[in-house]
Amino acid sequence: MVEETTSLEVLRVENLYKSYKSGFIPRRFPVLKGISFSVHQGEIFGYLGPNGAGKTTTLKCILGLIFPDSGEIKLFGQPHLFLKAKEKVGYLPENPYFYEYLTAREFLNFYAQLFPRERMADKNKINELLHLVGLEKAADLQLRKFSKGMLQRIGLAQALINDPELVFLDEPLGGLDPIGRKELRDIIVNLKEKGKTVFLCSHILQDIEMICDRVAIIVGGRLVAQGALTDLISEKVLFTEITLSGLPRETLEGLGEFVSVRGDRALIKVFDENKLSQILNLVREKKGKIYSLVPRTETLEDIFVDMVKQR
Amino acid sequence: MKIKAIALNTFKEAIRDRILYLLFFFAAAAIIFSRILALLTVGDRIKIIKDVGLASLSLFGALMAILIGTGLVYKEIDKKTIYTVISKPIHRWQFLLGKFLGLMLTLVVMIGLMSLIFLAVVFVHTFKFEPRLLIAIAFIFIELFLITAVAILFSCFSTPILSSIFSLAFYLIGHTSWGLETLIRKLKSGVWRSLAQFLYTFLPDLENFNFRTEIVHGLTIQPKFYFYSALYGFFYTLFILVLANIIFRKRDFV
Structure with missing residues (x-):
């Protein structure tokens, strides 16, 4: 099941099964049904799925928070519960909850002490991390006073406290504003540039x-x-969206699908390249105006929606 | 180092919890109140002050251990703070032991302060320092450590309210189980006697740590009783902690 590869594997999951017991008379509900994949050094690996698909359950199995029914997990070639393997890992959970009675600095200092001396962050490293996530000014504020976005940032700092080789980020963009999201993306790309591996749900x-x-x-x-x-996304153009004005609707009938018409201006979806040429010729002839012309290739979202629908 | 970090974090959590100060206030009030009680009593006033003072230390210490201890592990799981800790290079038993030591430290500080108030009240009345009172206090500590372990054990698998009820039941049973000894003596041999004997062996006997009456009344105690009681406390606490670890090490944090 796991694809063959020559690059160095930092995580290998094989045939992972996990079920939960639920109800007064306990019944088993399978959550993971034979998951296998591997993550290679230095890549950003996206783990996608709709709500309840088993993303967080997979992560929890890898990090030793829950125990799988069967299957094998290896981190850096070692069994995943080995402390030596866990030393090289960072983790930011979904909607992180932290010790709210601690200040940001105390909080990072606490996590630093959970690592062996050679990986333990010192004062400078903690200041550096606070700077990285933009929380220098809030360093001595208790976490109970933090906003959701700030908690997400301090959570990320916590995940990077040991300078990890592999970072697990569970929904890291939730709760962040557009600027925060851009900053976080930059941090993730920066981690990759430093040779780190990122596992992103x-x-x-x-x-x-x-x-x-x-x-x-x-x-x-x-x-x-x-x-x-x-490999997953084809670069074939699915359709072209064209916004134009100056042409009567009747002349365009049959050439494309009208998405919206506002006054003189129309947005049309065109699926055929010949028809697109015809429209462009018409615009030239009738002295019309083109505002935008956007070819739409397949996106990850299209594949994702297709896959989910198929199941 | 890891255990120390968790213990100190637990200490910080407990110290920043308001309930601790509420109990501290009531305990200090009870110790001071013992003086008023002594005024209203016929007999040796100093004995009343000592007796009520030591009993307050024991009772409020147990309440602190139960009310804070039962929430310790449960809150970590409920609030999901445990996710980021257990995913670090740490064994689960280290986490549990850190929690236990953190609460022990909290109790040592709080009960230590209360003991100072108590000893000061006694000193004001007698103008002399009585080292034997320290022995009674030391055994209160041993009892509290055991109760802390019990509170953490229940906290590993049930909610704080249920855990508090279970731990309180342990405390009450522990202080009344000596009655079974009398019962065994009075019963003829048979099923009931065997059952009473079994229960007496299995149930905790917290009166083993109670030297208050002897010390307050100046009775002599053989050193071996101190030794056996301390040993009993140590092994019982260890047993409870091992049990807690067995439950905790295979638990899924969903």
Whole structure:
């Protein structure tokens, strides 16, 4: 199941099964049904799936928060619960909850002490991290006074406290404003440039598409696709969106699909290249005006929606 | 180092919890109140002050251990703060031990302060320092450490309210189980006697740590009783902590 590769594997998950017991008379509900994938050194790996697909459950298994029913997980070639392997890992959970009675500095200092001396962050490293996530001014504020976005940032700092080789980020863009999202994307890309590996769970597909090298899509506890983004997404033009004015509607009938018409201006979807040429010729003849012309190729979202619908 | 970090973090959490100060206030009030009680009593006033003071230390210490201890692990799981800690290179038993030591430290500081108030009140009345009172206080500590372990054990698998009820039941049973010894003596041999004997062996006997009456009344105690009681406290606490670890090490944090 796991694809063969020559580059160094930092994470390998094989045939992972996990079920939960629930109800008064406990019944088992399978959540993961034989997940296998591997993550290679230095890449940004996107782990996608709709709500309840098993993304967070997979992460929890890898990090030793829950125990799988069966299957094997290896981190840096070692069993995933080995402390030596966990030393090289950072983790930002979804909607992070932290010790709210601590200040940001105390908080980072606490996590620093959970690592062996050679990986322990000192004062300078903590200041550096506070600077990286833009929380220098809030360093001595208790976390109970933090906004959701600030908690997400301090959570990221916590995930990077040991200068990890592999960072797991579960929905890291949730709760961030557009500027915060851009900053976080820059931090992730920067980690990759430093040779780190990033494992990213996210619903925000645009962000994944922008920065991920490879992705795996999980639906209903099974992986339905995995591979390099370039392999998954074809570059074929699906249709072209054209916004124009100066042409009567009747002349355009049959050439494309009207999406919206506002006054003189119309937005039309054109699926055929010949028809697109015809429209452009008409515009020239009738002295019309083109405002925009956007070819739409397949996106990750199209693939994702297709996969989810198929199941 | 890791255990120390968790213990100190637990200490910070407890110290920043308001309930601790509420209990501290009531305990200090009870110790001071013992003086008023002594005025209203016929007999040796100093004995009343000592007796009520030590009993207050024991009772409020147990309440602190139970009310804070039962929330310790549960809150970490409920608030999901445990996710980021357990995913670090740390064994689960180190986490549990850190929590236990953190609460022990909190109790040592708080009960230590209360003891100072108590000893000061006694000193004001007698103008002499009584080292034997320290022995009674030391055994209160041993009892509190055991109760802390019990509170953490329940906290590993049930909600704070249920855990508090269970721990309180442990405390009450522990202080009344000596009655079973009398019962065993009075019963003829048979099923009931075997059952009473079994229960007496299994149930905790917290009166083993109670030297208050002997010390307040100046009775002599053989050193071996101190030794056996301390040993009993140590092994019982260890047993409870091992049990807590067995439950905790295979627990899924969903």
